[in-house]
Amino acid sequence: MNIDKNAKPFLKWAGGKTQLLNNIEMALPKDILKGKFTYIEPFVGSGAVLFWMLNNFPNMDKAIVNDVNEDLINTYKTIAEKPKELISILQILQNEFHGLEGQDDAKKEYYYSKRELYNKRNKEQSVQAALFIFLNRTCFNGLYRVNRKNEFNVPMGSYKRPTICDKENILAVSQALQNVAILCGDYEETLSYADNNTLFYFDPPYKPLSETSSFNSYAKDEFNDEEQIRLRDFCYKLDTLGHSWILSNSDVKGKNENDNFFDDLYADFNIQRINARRNINANPEKRGVLKELLITNHVSSQEYVRAI
Numbered sequence: 001m002n003i004d005k006n007a008k009p010f011l012k013w014a015g016g017k018t019q020l021l022n023n024i025e026m027a028l029p030k031d032i033l034k035g036k037f038t039y040i041e042p043f044v045g046s047g048a049v050l051f052w053m054l055n056n057f058p059n060m061d062k063a064i065v066n067d068v069n070e071d072l073i074n075t076y077k078t079i080a081e082k083p084k085e086l087i088s089i090l091q092i093l094q095n096e097f098h099g100l101e102g103q104d105d106a107k108k109e110y111y112y113s114k115r116e117l118y119n120k121r122n123k124e125q126s127v128q129a130a131l132f133i134f135l136n137r138t139c140f141n142g143l144y145r146v147n148r149k150n151e152f153n154v155p156m157g158s159y160k161r162p163t164i165c166d167k168e169n170i171l172a173v174s175q176a177l178q179n180v181a182i183l184c185g186d187y188e189e190t191l192s193y194a195d196n197n198t199l200f201y202f203d204p205p206y207k208p209l210s211e212t213s214s215f216n217s218y219a220k221d222e223f224n225d226e227e228q229i230r231l232r233d234f235c236y237k238l239d240t241l242g243h244s245w246i247l248s249n250s251d252v253k254g255k256n257e258n259d260n261f262f263d264d265l266y267a268d269f270n271i272q273r274i275n276a277r278r279n280i281n282a283n284p285e286k287r288g289v290l291k292e293l294l295i296t297n298h299v300s301s302q303e304y305v306r307a308i
């Protein structure tokens with residue numbers, strides 16, 4: 001797959017993986033990436049790992065991405081299919097929003113009217129996608145949170161002149177997505193796309209470190225402990241079928257040393273603890289260094305990784 005090297009995530013997203021790319025690189029399986037291979041990312045979010053993989057492995061044969069968030073996947077599809085239409089709508093939104101600089105009440109009114117419009121979900125695909133990007137760029141901390149009725153309910157952020165229309169990147173992403181299958185559904189449905197040389201990267205909603213730190217409501221359904229166990233079962237299944245996978249999650253043991261939730265679930269696999277910075281935290285003082293887990297079912301590309 002031949003793509004523009006500059007494609008990068010077009011969204012801010014909780015759990016974005018840009019800062020962990022070095023660790024993920026070291027955890028890649030040795031053999032699979034040598035020849036043609038299939039890459040599957042079942043919880044794609046903002047796609048930091050997807051774009052990095054596309055940029056760095058031109059020998060990748062096929063890429064498949066999936067997310068349960070329909071509005072997110074609609075945005076990916078719009079970028080892939082109608083980038084210019086999207087750019088022209090984003091340009092208008094950006095001009096209008098920037099034009100209100102210094103008029104706090106008018107800016108607020110504008111933001112909330114676009115949020116209301118988005119939540120009606122009765123506009124065509126490209127308008128919904130533009131509103132999705134607009135809200136992501138202007139809302140509080142780039143969060144995506146919806147209520148039980150799937151209504152986006154994040155308040156306005158305090159950015160002065162946020163970039164809403166990054167034309168160059170949208171074009172680069174559009175090109176990068178030309179050979180990527182974009183699916184919307186439950187992660188288990190991606191299995192049918194695997195072949196005999198496949199790498200899965202799983203970045204599910206993290207298990208919260210405490211009740212109040214819970215930020216895993218990207219979608220209207222919660223990803224609770226039962227869901228974490230269902231995902232472990234799926235990983236076992238993939239392992240039995242001979243597929244390679246890498247999985248990220250929070251390190252609950254860092255918070256409570258007696259909490260063996262993931263150590264027990266993934267006892268048969270390789271568990272690494274890596275340093276990570278969390279950016280999605282309302283309180284800047286809590287955006288410190290935390291540990292995260294990187295779990296694999298294969299030997300990493302660099303042996304020393306496992307000694308860390």
Ligand SMILES: C[S@@+](CC[C@H](N)C(=O)[O-])C[C@H]1O[C@@H](n2cnc3c(N)ncnc32)[C@H](O)[C@@H]1O
Nearest residue numbers: 013015016017043045046048068186187203205
């Ligand atoms: C931690 S985020 C992924 C972050 C991504 N790696 C990035 O760099 O932005 C988890 C994603 O899983 C999605 N998700 C939640 N439940 C899901 C399910 N059952 N199947 C597929 N995706 C799901 C959420 O919508 C969210 O986008």
